[in-house]
Amino acid sequence: MPKILIRPGFILSGGDNWDLSSDSEILIEDGIIAYLGHCRGYVVGEIDRIIEGNSKLVMPGLVNTHTHAAMVLFRSFADDMPLMEWLEKKIWPAEARLNNEDIYWGTMLAISEMIRGGTTCFADMYFHMDDVARACLESGIRASLAQGLIGIDPEKGTAGLKQSKSLISSWHGAGEGRITMMLGPHAPYTCPPRYLQDVMSIADILKVPLHIHLAETRDEVRECLDKWGKRPVELMDSIGLFAQRVLAAHCVHLNDGEIKILAEKQVSVAHNPGSNLKLGSGIAPLKDLLTAGAHVSLGTDGAASNNNLDMLEELRLAALLAKGFHEDPTAIPARQALKLATVNGAQALFLEEGLGMLKEGAPADLIMLDLQKPHFNPHHDLCAHLVYAAAAADVELVMVKGKLLMEKRELLTIDEERVLYEANRRAERLTR
Amino acid sequence: MPKILIRPGFILSGGDNWDLSSDSEILIEDGIIAYLGHCRGYVVGEIDRIIEGNSKLVMPGLVNTHTHAAMVLFRSFADDMPLMEWLEKKIWPAEARLNNEDIYWGTMLAISEMIRGGTTCFADMYFHMDDVARACLESGIRASLAQGLIGIDPEKGTAGLKQSKSLISSWHGAGEGRITMMLGPHAPYTCPPRYLQDVMSIADILKVPLHIHLAETRDEVRECLDKWGKRPVELMDSIGLFAQRVLAAHCVHLNDGEIKILAEKQVSVAHNPGSNLKLGSGIAPLKDLLTAGAHVSLGTDGAASNNNLDMLEELRLAALLAKGFHEDPTAIPARQALKLATVNGAQALFLEEGLGMLKEGAPADLIMLDLQKPHFNPHHDLCAHLVYAAAAADVELVMVKGKLLMEKRELLTIDEERVLYEANRRAERLTR
Numbered sequence: 052m053p054k055i056l057i058r059p060g061f062i063l064s065g066g067d068n069w070d071l072s073s074d075s076e077i078l079i080e081d082g083i084i085a086y087l088g089h090c091r092g093y094v095v096g097e098i099d100r101i102i103e104g105n106s107k108l109v110m111p112g113l114v115n116t117h118t119h120a121a122m123v124l125f126r127s128f129a130d131d132m133p134l135m136e137w138l139e140k141k142i143w144p145a146e147a148r149l150n151n152e153d154i155y156w157g158t159m160l161a162i163s164e165m166i167r168g169g170t171t172c173f174a175d176m177y178f179h180m181d182d183v184a185r186a187c188l189e190s191g192i193r194a195s196l197a198q199g200l201i202g203i204d205p206e207k208g209t210a211g212l213k214q215s216k217s218l219i220s221s222w223h224g225a226g227e228g229r230i231t232m233m234l235g236p237h238a239p240y241t242c243p244p245r246y247l248q249d250v251m252s253i254a255d256i257l258k259v260p261l262h263i264h265l266a267e268t269r270d271e272v273r274e275c276l277d278k279w280g281k282r283p284v285e286l287m288d289s290i291g292l293f294a295q296r297v298l299a300a301h302c303v304h305l306n307d308g309e310i311k312i313l314a315e316k317q318v319s320v321a322h323n324p325g326s327n328l329k330l331g332s333g334i335a336p337l338k339d340l341l342t343a344g345a346h347v348s349l350g351t352d353g354a355a356s357n358n359n360l361d362m363l364e365e366l367r368l369a370a371l372l373a374k375g376f377h378e379d380p381t382a383i384p385a386r387q388a389l390k391l392a393t394v395n396g397a398q399a400l401f402l403e404e405g406l407g408m409l410k411e412g413a414p415a416d417l418i419m420l421d422l423q424k425p426h427f428n429p430h431h432d433l434c435a436h437l438v439y440a441a442a443a444a445d446v447e448l449v450m451v452k453g454k455l456l457m458e459k460r461e462l463l464t465i466d467e468e469r470v471l472y473e474a475n476r477r478a479e480r481l482t483r
Numbered sequence: 484m485p486k487i488l489i490r491p492g493f494i495l496s497g498g499d500n501w502d503l504s505s506d507s508e509i510l511i512e513d514g515i516i517a518y519l520g521h522c523r524g525y526v527v528g529e530i531d532r533i534i535e536g537n538s539k540l541v542m543p544g545l546v547n548t549h550t551h552a553a554m555v556l557f558r559s560f561a562d563d564m565p566l567m568e569w570l571e572k573k574i575w576p577a578e579a580r581l582n583n584e585d586i587y588w589g590t591m592l593a594i595s596e597m598i599r600g601g602t603t604c605f606a607d608m609y610f611h612m613d614d615v616a617r618a619c620l621e622s623g624i625r626a627s628l629a630q631g632l633i634g635i636d637p638e639k640g641t642a643g644l645k646q647s648k649s650l651i652s653s654w655h656g657a658g659e660g661r662i663t664m665m666l667g668p669h670a671p672y673t674c675p676p677r678y679l680q681d682v683m684s685i686a687d688i689l690k691v692p693l694h695i696h697l698a699e700t701r702d703e704v705r706e707c708l709d710k711w712g713k714r715p716v717e718l719m720d721s722i723g724l725f726a727q728r729v730l731a732a733h734c735v736h737l738n739d740g741e742i743k744i745l746a747e748k749q750v751s752v753a754h755n756p757g758s759n760l761k762l763g764s765g766i767a768p769l770k771d772l773l774t775a776g777a778h779v780s781l782g783t784d785g786a787a788s789n790n791n792l793d794m795l796e797e798l799r800l801a802a803l804l805a806k807g808f809h810e811d812p813t814a815i816p817a818r819q820a821l822k823l824a825t826v827n828g829a830q831a832l833f834l835e836e837g838l839g840m841l842k843e844g845a846p847a848d849l850i851m852l853d854l855q856k857p858h859f860n861p862h863h864d865l866c867a868h869l870v871y872a873a874a875a876a877d878v879e880l881v882m883v884k885g886k887l888l889m890e891k892r893e894l895l896t897i898d899e900e901r902v903l904y905e906a907n908r909r910a911e912r913l914t915r
Contacts, residue, residue, distance in 0.1 A: 126860070127867035131816035164857035269810070328807030329871065331814070358871035359858045364796070368803075375760030375804075378701070382763070384563035425596035426791045426875075428558070428903050429910030435559035439761065439790035443858075444876030471860050478861030 052453055053099035055079045057109060058090065059419055061433060065111040065393050066408035069386040069434050077109060079415040082227075082453030087411055102448070102458075106423045108433060110389075111408050112171025112416040112449065113362040114396025117262075117300040117321035117350025119177045120186075121149070121157030123164065124478045125355040134268065134330055142355060145481050153481065154179035156473040158186040161360055163465050166192060168361045168443035169418040171451045174298060174321070174350070174400055176235045176262050184222045187230055191456045191464045193416060195400040196222065197235030197262040202246025212253060219257050229452060231259075231402065233298065238264040239283045240271055244290045251295055260296035260401050263287075266309070267301035268332045284309035293318055296401050300350060303327050303335040310336065314343040319399035322391070324368045326352030337373045338382045348399035349392050361443045366392040370438055385438040419448035484885055485531035487511045489541060490522065491851055493865060497543040497825050498840035501818040501866050509541060511847040514659075514885035519843055534880070534890075538855045540865060542821075543840050544603025544848040544881065545794040546828025549694075549732040549753035549782025551609045552618075553581070553589030555596065556910045557787040566700065566762055574787060580913050586611035588905040590618040593792055595897050598624065600793045600875035601850040603883045606730060606753070606782070606832055608667045608694050616654045619662055623888045623896045625848060627832040628654065629667030629694040634678025644685060651689050661884060663691075663834065665730065670696040671715045672703055676722045683727055692728035692833050695719075698741070699733035700764045716741035725750055728833050732782060735759050735767040742768065746775040751831035754823070756800045758784030769805045770814045780831035781823050793875045798824040802870055817870040851880035 058076045063069055064087065078086035078093070095101055129141035149157075154177065165173060172193035175183055180198045187194040198215045202208035215234055223232040234257075236242040236250045242263075254261055266272060266283045275283045284305060287293060293316035300321040302313065313320060322335055340347050349369055351360045370388040374380050383391075397407030405413030422430070426440045449457040456464050490508045495501055496519065510518035510525070527533055561573035581589075586609065597605060604625035607615055612630045619626040630647045634640035647666055655664040666689075668674040668682045674695075686693055698704060698715045707715045716737060719725060725748035732753040734745065745752060754767055772779050781801055783792045802820040806812050815823075829839030837845030854862070858872045881889040888896050 123857075124861060125863070126858075126872060127864040130864065130867045130871065131813050133812060137812070160857055160860065167857060324807075325803060328803035329812065331806045331810045331812035333810050334807050354858075354872070358867065361858070361874070368800075371757060371760035371800075372804075372807075374763045375756075375766050378763045378765050380566060380569070380761065380763035381563050423903065425555075425592055425599060425899070425903070426558075426793070428592065429556060429907045431557070431910065431914065432559040432562065435562045435790065439562065440558060440786070442791075442793070442874050442876055444874060467857070471855065471857070475861045478863065482863065 052081055055100045055102065055453070056093050056098045057102045057104060057419070059104035059107045059109040060422070061108040062409065063108065063110040063434065064409040065389065066410070069389055071433055077409065077417070079450070079453045082415055084409060084411055084413050084415050087409060104419055106421065107447065108420045108422055109409070109417055110420070110437070111393040112418050112451065113169045113392050114348065114400065114407055115165065115170050115173040115351050115360065115362050116298060116319070116348040116396050116399045117323055117352055118161070118173055118175055118360060119353035120161035120173065120175050120183065121154045121177055122353030122355045123161045123360070124153065124157040124474060124481060126358045128355065128482050130358070148481050149179070151179040151182045153477045155182040155186055156470065156477055158183045159190065159465060159470045160474040161354070162186060162190045162192050163462060163467055163470055164360050166190070166449050166456050166462060167446065167460070168363060169446035169449060170360065170362050171416040171418065171449060172397065172400070174262060180218050181221070184225065184230055188226050189464065191451050191454050193229045193451050195231045195233055195402070197233040200234065200236045200242060200250065202236065202242040208246050212249060216253065216257065219259055223259065227452070231400070233260045233262040235262045238271070239286055240274055244286070247290060247292060251292065254295050260298060261292070262298045263300070265299040265302055266304050269304055272304045282306065282309060284312055288312050288316065298399055301327065301332070301335065302340070303333045305336060310339055310343045310345065313340065314345040317346055320345055320347045321350040321399060322347050322369060323350045323352040324372050325365055326356040330356050334372060334376050337369060338377050338379070346395065346399065347391055348396040362392055363437070363441050363443055367438055385435045388438045389434060415453040416451050418446050420445045421447045484513055487532045487534065487885070488525050488530045489534045489536060489851065491536035491539045491541040492854070493540040494519070494841065495540065495542040495866065496841040497821065498842070501821055503865055509841065509849070511882070511885045514847055516841060516843055516845050516847050519841055536851055538853070539879065540852045540854055541841070541849055542852070542869070543825040544850050544883065545601045545824050546780065546832065546839055547597065547602050547605040547783050547792065547794050548730060548751070548780040548828050548831045549755055549784055550593070550605055550607055550792060551785035552593035552605065552607050552615065553586045553609055554785030554787045555593045555792070556585065556589040556906060556913060558790045560787065560914050562790070577913050581611070583611040583614045585909045585913065587614040587618055588902065588909055590615045591622065591897060591902045592906040593786065594618060594622045594624050595894060595899055595902055596792045598622070598881050598888050598894060599878065599892070600795060601878035601881060602792065602794050603848040603850065603881060604829065604832070606694060612650050613653070616657065616662055620658050621896065623883050623886050625661045625883050627663045627665055627834070629665040632666065632668045632674060632682065634668065634674040640678050644681060648685060648689065651691055655691065659884070663832070665692045665694045667694045670703070671718055672706055676718070679722055679724060683724065686727050692730060693724070694730045695732070697731040697734055698736045701736055704736045714738065714741060716744055720744050720748065730831055733759065733764070733767065734772070735765045737768060742771055742775045742777065745772065746777040749778055752777055752779045753782040753831060754779050754801060755782045755784040756804050757797055758788040762788050766804060766808050769801060770809050770811070778827065778831065779823055780828040794824055795869070795873050795875055799870055817867045820870045821866060847885040848883050850878050852877045853879045
């Protein structure tokens, strides 16, 4: 791999420390940040490639901890509808027609959009995951993948688990560690406790985490109480799910006891404010979760319920919504919002230490943004700009594990024209 | 003025009808839409300039009905703070240092950002309005301007009114009607009823509408009740303010009676969801206002409390927030959100009929967006894409009154480099 030196105007290394440094540079060798600090005066010869970025800002790549990537094929196919009508009349019939090539091209479209918005890593739960993994491998993005498991029908449930085992043995650690796998029990209402016990046994054996939807809607809570006499988070706790490493998406409808459980058991909560608003699910108590010490990261959910995969938009929404909902302008300050979308995301996916921030020895997953735009000026506080003013199109360069995936807004690993063509062609067939 | 023909892939004419037409074209002559319909096969010669836009979409320009443009100079200067501390320790001291040249360059920065995001018209309330008007005149944008009036100190209140009269006589109708003026009594808590009576008398004489902040925070309501025994909207109604043409910004804290008053008196409500969330003011009852028949449009507020002037973001936020807040995914469907940001905006500013939509005889205020981007594909529903997926950077071309202000994302009437330089230089002095 080429030795690359980036000399940007500004660096935000992230982690707990979002202080701005200027006059610094980042040396990337073998996919790793080999040096980060004041300029040493390297010259071409010692270095294969020098990237100058005078009026530009480098920061850690964004981590999207909950999506269903190929659902971009259903972007704006059906909106502004009641949830069950939307699912039963529109989404499920269209999904039933998806073949593995649709999933591949849909995932490629999603990855194109994610790279363009500065996302370097995402967690996906869907199906035909061999084809999702193939798209990740080819495009160079980092991903944590889980096949969605439905356990209501025992036969299908068992088949899904078998398939998941095979997926994990094929793909866990592929792309020199870029691709990791999880088990994906869909939700408490589609996976009864007995089935979840089976999932947990396999997670123990294969040493992989779980990715589940949890407490997304008021109806889910009501049904769970009716059926099991417990609320969703309580039910999951009672069957020992949280002894596993769990990524729980949504967590909108929680009582104080459930917030405490999520915090104490260090469940990774994927907060999806855009999707929760759009589907009318409600507003998750982000401030209360963080105050209780819960581990929260951010997801876009699928593009059928968002309708984009824009993590800068999602982190802004998370910060704004918490302030407005609690009528507290000090809730989720800018640096905390940035943490949710970077290092918290990497930790939520149980990835190697160092991911989600920029430091020596960490994988070089980073993005560079162009600040020479009206909405990024004047330069009072670049962290606040990133949260409250930035846009996906400000991202100019994306690097994952030392490899450039986008430069000057040109995708380098994806034939974007073909992806748009295939996605439109397939979407038309799927929704006809 | 040159005769321009635009041949885009798609046209959304807006108004009440957001149906998509393809194979259509728009002819612009003397600042007016002279023809809109199926292609007639014009050729260069008959037409001075033909703009082809195969994979592009033309729609009405966006109207931002509440901002303080030059406050971009304080973008991200102070965030995540309690409201009064933010105002007293940060914003007011910095504002006290603003001179007229700062306002000119700040407004130019704001206009640059607004044009880049597809805004063709905005309503401003600030001071040094001669310089704001100058920036609007030079840049080619459409604007409705009001000098902010504070009536607590009678002497200053009277001086402000005198100045407003002179501004109105200088600028109302300038730029061949592009610039219109309003009177800008700041808010009920800074303009006591007696002063508002004076403002109303002058509005009657000069035949201009009023632009006021109303019911923005819980504290405002409490203070108004303490002082006048009425809530802000009730108080304004009781003194006859709503017999005037009134643009009321915010309207967050309303009871049912006040919603009814705003609807019955056809007050123009400027909904500012981003600012209301960010300052922790709360969530305005948008769905209830619309259900009651109130006239609602959208504003970004100033960039010190947003922190951008992105109307596509604001209309998305309005739609999402209403759905989530009411737990109703059918609230504010896509086409209604688009109406809020276009024709409702033009009507809110009491501008000529036809503005805010595309039709023959209407002023040619329009924008063209590029759809060849992952987040705009597949093409199931372009209206939904505009609301739920689009971004400011998708806007490629902006025209106001038949004049091109941006083409291929290049600003044509503004020296952007100089604007960024001046804005940064001045912001540094102001906040030192």
